[in-house]
Amino acid sequence: MRIALASALALCAGAALAQDVVRIGTEGAYPPYNFINDAGELAGFEIDLGNEICARAGLTCEWVTNDWDSIIPNLVSGNYDVIMAGMSITEERAQVISFTQDYYPPTASAYVALSEDADIMGVVAAQVNTIQAGHVAESGATLLEFATPEETVAAVRNGEADAVFADYDYLLPIVEASGGELVFVGERVPLGGGVGAGLRQTDDALREQFDAVITEMKADGSLNALLAEWFPGDEVPSY
Numbered sequence: 001m002r003i004a005l006a007s008a009l010a011l012c013a014g015a016a017l018a019q020d021v022v023r024i025g026t027e028g029a030y031p032p033y034n035f036i037n038d039a040g041e042l043a044g045f046e047i048d049l050g051n052e053i054c055a056r057a058g059l060t061c062e063w064v065t066n067d068w069d070s071i072i073p074n075l076v077s078g079n080y081d082v083i084m085a086g087m088s089i090t091e092e093r094a095q096v097i098s099f100t101q102d103y104y105p106p107t108a109s110a111y112v113a114l115s116e117d118a119d120i121m122g123v124v125a126a127q128v129n130t131i132q133a134g135h136v137a138e139s140g141a142t143l144l145e146f147a148t149p150e151e152t153v154a155a156v157r158n159g160e161a162d163a164v165f166a167d168y169d170y171l172l173p174i175v176e177a178s179g180g181e182l183v184f185v186g187e188r189v190p191l192g193g194g195v196g197a198g199l200r201q202t203d204d205a206l207r208e209q210f211d212a213v214i215t216e217m218k219a220d221g222s223l224n225a226l227l228a229e230w231f232p233g234d235e236v237p238s239y
Contacts, residue, residue, distance in 0.1 A: 007213060009187060010186070010236070012232055013163070013233075014020070019176050021060050021061065021062050022054065022059045022060065022061045022081050022082065022206065023059065023061070023062050023064050023079075023080035024050050024054075024060070024061055024062070024064065024079050024080060024081070024082045024083075024084050025062050025064045025065075025066045025071055025074065025075060025081070025082065025083050025084075026042065026046060026050075026063060026065060026066070026084050026085045027065065027067070027068045027071065027085045027086070028042055028045070028063070028065040029068070029148055029149060030044075030046050030085065030086045030149055030170060031044060031149070031170070031171065032044050032169070032173070032230045032231065033045050033046050033085070033104075033170075033195075033230075034085060034086065036044045036065075037128035037204065041195035042063050044230065045104075045226060045227070045229075045230035045231070046086065047063065047084075047101045048083040048104060048187070048226055049084070049217075049223070049226055050063070050082075050084045050197075052213075052217070052222070052226075053217075054093070055078070056157075056213045056216065056217075057209045057210070057212070057213050057236040058168045059174055059209070060084060060148045064079065065109065065146060066079070066080070066085075067099060067127050067145055067149065068127060068128070068129065068130075068148070069147055071085055071225075072093065072096060072097060072198070075097060075199070076096065076124070077099065078132050078200075081199065081200070081203065081206060082101060082197050082198065082199055082206070083097070083178065083197060083198035083199075084197050085194070085200055086104075086167070086170075086195055087195060087198055088130075088131050088191065088192030088194070088195055089102060089192060089193040089194055089195070089196045090192055090193065093198070096201075097198045097199060097200060097201060098118065098198070098200070098201045098203070098204075098207055099197065099198055099199075099207075100196045100197040100199070100207055100210045100214055101196060101211055101212045101214055101215070102154065102193065102194025102195055102228070103194075103195060103196060103197070103204070103214050103217075103223060104168060104194055104195035104196075105194050105237045105238070105239065106190065106191075106192060106193055106194045106204045107167065107169060107190075107192075107194075107195075107237060108167075108168045108188035108189060108190050108191070109132050109135070109165060109166060109167055109170060109188065109189045109190075109191050110162045110166070110167075110169060110171055110175070110184055110186075110188045110189070110207075111124070111132075111164070111165050111166040111167070111184065111185040111186050112153070112156065112163060112164050112166075112175055112182050112183065112184055112185065113156060113162060113169050113183065113185045114157075114161040114166070114182065114183070114186075115183065115185075116183050116184050116185055118162050118163050119162045119163075120141065120162065120163045120165075120185055121140060121141045122141060122142065122162035122163070122164050123141070123142045123144050123151075123161045123163075124136045124139075124141045124142065124143060124144065124145060124161060124163050124164070124165050125144045125145075125151075125152040125155040125156060125160070125163070125164045125165070126143060126144075126145060126146075126152060126164065126165050126166065127145070127146060127147070127148065127149050127152055127166065128145040128147055129151070130166075131191045131192050132165045132166055132167070132191065132212065132228075134182065135146055135165065135191060136165050139156065144160065144161050148167060149170060152166060153174060153182075154173065156182070157173035157181070157182075163185055165189075166192070168188055169231055169237075172233070180219075193208060197210055206238075218239045223229075224239055225236045
C-alpha cells in the first residue's frame with residue numbers, strides 16, 4: 001500500500017512539474033536576436049525560436065528581460081530557467097552554466113568605425129562580459145566597455161571610441177542604416193562556438209528537452225527558415 005501511494009505521489013509530482021512555467025531570460029536589446037519592438041513587445045529570432053521550442057516540447061514558457069551584465073548570475077540564482085540572449089558558447093561560460101547545442105552557427109565579429117582608416121588598436125568599445133570585450137582586451141587595444149550594445153555604437157558616433165567591436169550580424173543593419181556614416185574596418189574575426197541556450201548545470205532534463213527540439217528543427221528545415229527570416233542577405237547562416 002505504501003509503495004502504491006508513493007508511486008501515485010511521484011506521478012502527481014511529475015505531472016505538476018510538467019505544468020510548471022519555464023522562464024526564459026533575454027536581454028531585449030540585441031536585434032535581430034532579441035529586442036523590444038514598436039509595440040513594446042519582445043521580438044526577434046530567439047523569441048520566435050524559444051516560443052517554437054516551448055510549443056513543440058509542450059512547455060508553458062514566459063519571457064523575462066534582464067540586463068546583460070547580470071544575465072548569468074540571475075540564471076544561477078533562479079530568477080529564470082533558460083537564457084536565450086545571443087549568448088556565444090564558450091569554455092569559460094560552460095564552467096558556470098550548461099549549454100544546449102548551438103542554434104546559430106559560429107559566426108564572425110567585426111569592427112565598425114567612422115572611417116575605414118580608423119585605428120582598431122586604439123580605443124575600442126565593446127559590450128561588457130562578451131567574447132568581443134575579451135578579444136579587445138587581449139588584442140592590446142584600449143577596451144572601453146558599456147552595459148548595452150547601443151552604447152558601444154554611440155561611443156563611436158560621439159568620439160569616445162575609435163571603433164566598436166561586436167557581432168557582424170548585429171552591426172550589419174546599423175551600418176546599412178547609417179547612410180555611410182559608419183563603415184566596417186579590417187577583416188572579420190571568428191569567435192565563439194555558436195549561439196546556444198544557457199541553463200543551470202543541474203537542469204539536465206530541461207536542457208535535453210530543448211536539445212531534442214533544436215535537433216528536430218535542424219532536421220526538418222524550420223530552424224533554417226527562421227534564420228533566413230531574421231538574418232536575410234547574401235550570407236544567411238544555415239545548418
